[in-house]
Amino acid sequence: MKMIGVIGAGNCNNEIYELAREVGVGIARMGAILVCGGLGGVMEGACRGACEAGGQTVGILPGPDRAHTNQYVTIPIVTDLGHARNILVVRSSDILVAISGGYGTLSEISIALKLGKPVIGLHTWPNMEGIHYVTTPEDAIDAIPSLCLRRKKAD
Numbered sequence: 001m002k003m004i005g006v007i008g009a010g011n012c013n014n015e016i017y018e019l020a021r022e023v024g025v026g027i028a029r030m031g032a033i034l035v036c037g038g039l040g041g042v043m044e045g046a047c048r049g050a051c052e053a054g055g056q057t058v059g060i061l062p063g064p065d066r067a068h069t070n071q072y073v074t075i076p077i078v079t080d081l082g083h084a085r086n087i088l089v090v091r092s093s094d095i096l097v098a099i100s101g102g103y104g105t106l107s108e109i110s111i112a113l114k115l116g117k118p119v120i121g122l123h124t125w126p127n128m129e130g131i132h133y134v135t136t137p138e139d140a141i142d143a144i145p146s147l148c149l150r151r152k153k154a155d
Helices: 014-029 042-052 084-092 101-113 139-154
Strands: 003-009 033-036 059-060 075-078 095-099 119-122 131-134
Touching: 003 014, 003 042, 003 084, 003 101, 014 033, 014 042, 014 095, 014 119, 014 139, 033 042, 033 084, 042 059, 059 139, 084 101, 095 131, 095 139, 119 139, 131 139
Parallel strands: 003 033, 003 095, 033 059, 059 075, 095 119, 119 131
Antiparallel strands: none
């Protein structure tokens, strides 16, 4: 089963939240598990969408307490690693969808690209070599199979 990471800011506006929710719905509908950092903002929006569509979500939390996860995480994993947990989010994912985001998201994008994992960018850091940029949640979901297949051939 595919594990698809959704990365993005812990705080976001309603427009970005809705984009993340739509991506989460699409991930669940394709039968994949959504992996994220387990907190609010983009992570919550994506988890909410996946849950609404009957999917499973994994939240890899920065702290030691699973009570700090968003309400839509079905499998919380506590790490007490702070931002270092970003590596676990990336390593646990077959492909990542970056939605908006700040420096934490940038670190996850960089780790993914360094490890050769595909990254789909939706309203995120611009003009980065290696990111497959899209403009809609539907485009992001549509890109996942071909990018995963391309990565498998490279392995």
